[in-house]
């Protein structure tokens with residue numbers, strides 16, 4: 001790496017992908033995020049050898065992580081999505097977002113997933129599952145977690161339920177994903193009504209029939225999957241198409257989306273060094289090292305106990 005910040009020669013010039021666009025419509029008390037993911041999905045998926053339905057599921061989850069994560073403002077703020085079940089072919093889906101960095105993985109039974117065919121429903125993949133969404137915000141990493149049943153036709157619908165039930169925020173979410181060659185592209189759109197303003201958290205008496213919100217959700221509802229995925233239309237142009245009749249739509253570019261993971265041998269050495277010597281000893285495998293797996297990267301780190309101090 002030269003660190004010059006230039007695109008290396010021969011690298012594909014992808015425009016419009018791995019981007020976040022933030023917007024607010026002050027006259028309608030609405031805010032939203034739009035995302036398009038391309039190379040970043042391929043980078044996350046490349047660490048795993050997933051069948052097509054699982055790639056599709058993880059691409060949708062990463063898109064949702066980018067949409068909801070981009071609502072956060074602080075550098076260390078994090079959004080985590082976890083979908084879990086006891087009885088489905090997919091036992092765990094984990095995804096998170098921090099300042100533009102996304103990562104994710106899916107634990108599943110390959111044989112059971114294969115038996116479901118090429119286009120399994122969410123219910124077929126998870127059985128009776130639940131979705132936990134956690135926002136960690138501020139210097140003290142204050143946690144806000146909501147858990148909703150994994151119901152509806154898609155993860156996006158389950159996320160809408162989360163906002164409605166846990167946050168009392170009317171929210172519309174659209175996600176489209178498409179296999180592209182060996183990889184994936186995705187587009188996502190989220191808009192929500194903030195009757196108490198951007199910062200308010202106490203929303204005990206939200207009127208779900210608010211006319212301003214109804215207008216926004218009707219306009220947003222006309223957005224198609226084809227538009228979300230069409231990289232010939234920029235996110236700004238798409239937003240304009242939906243809301244050009246509004247008095248004011250404020251937009252702001254969010255951080256570029258990149259694949260990111262906090263795993264490193266150094267990081268695990270620091271974590272392991274906090275354990276008492278006796279417990280460290282018990283972790284040593286037959287090969288004389290402490291093996292630590294990063295599920296996000298599908299990578300094993302061999303930590304030499306002698307380096308733990």
Ligand SMILES: [Zn+2]
Nearest residue numbers: 261263294297
């Ligand atoms: Zn990792």
